[in-house]
Amino acid sequence: MEYKFVIIDHAFEIYVGAIALLFTALGIWLALKLSKPKLQTVVIEKEVYVQKPDPGFVPDEIQLTKMGISKREWEVLTLMSQGLSNQEIANQLFVSLNTVKTHGSNLFLKLDVKRRTQAIEKAKRMGMIG
């Protein structure tokens, strides 16, 4: 019963309210649709551990010569010690994977080791690589 009176009495206000709501919604939709998305940049600092380059490292030529390790083999050894795979070393040196493997095998023979990890360990101890 009372609703009727309310509606009748305030028909105009209700109408205006409806319009207001409708167009507020339209405005929101417009803004969302047309405005460039706001970008908030979140800066995340990722710690990267870098070896402070040893200023005066020189490979022990004596040892290299004594073990009969060639320049190319030394390069392969160095890249191995940096954690590169044979394929990555091949790409780096612009040679084939097989070539790197060959250098590797010769290296292991000369260093008298069985694996690259051993080669790295030994070469470091002997001052061949930094």
Next chain:
Amino acid sequence: MEYKFVIIDHAFEIYVGAIALLFTALGIWLALKLSKPKLQTVVIEKEVYVQKPDPGFVPDEIQLTKMGISKREWEVLTLMSQGLSNQEIANQLFVSLNTVKTHGSNLFLKLDVKRRTQAIEKAKRMGMIG
């Protein structure tokens, strides 16, 4: 002169239009003000220099804890760095080859590396192993 009539004749429509405009504007303002900004993450790599103590070496517990590396994983890592194969590590620790592999995999995940040689290189730089 004519404006007057226009205004009078269409007073209601103009009023509604004004309301519409006003609330459209309100909607736009609301959306712009309240919409969540899109997040854009920018990762900045921050270089942290670490020194490598040679003589009396103690593993950097801070780093180990930060990377969530367990005692057993550290042992495996250490033996890896000494050039042992997984099988040799298994013998040394009196566990199965599979166990060593599992520790290895977890290690690589935690250190965010792909190969044992990388793990060794990184762990050394971070002072986890000597």
Next chain:
DNA sequence: TTATCCCTCATACTTTTGGGTGATTTTACC
């Protein structure tokens, strides 16, 4: 010129390493 390295690359094969999944058992802590 021949001999000898070094570097290159290939093929074929074996071993090692690594990834993924899932499960059981210990250990440690609340």
Next chain:
DNA sequence: GGTAAAATCACCCAAAAGTATGAGGGATAA
């Protein structure tokens, strides 16, 4: 006593590493 992390192990599969062998070309020295 529950629960969470650590440690253990297995199985399967794929990729990488390593071995063996041969071979061609370039530089260099006897």
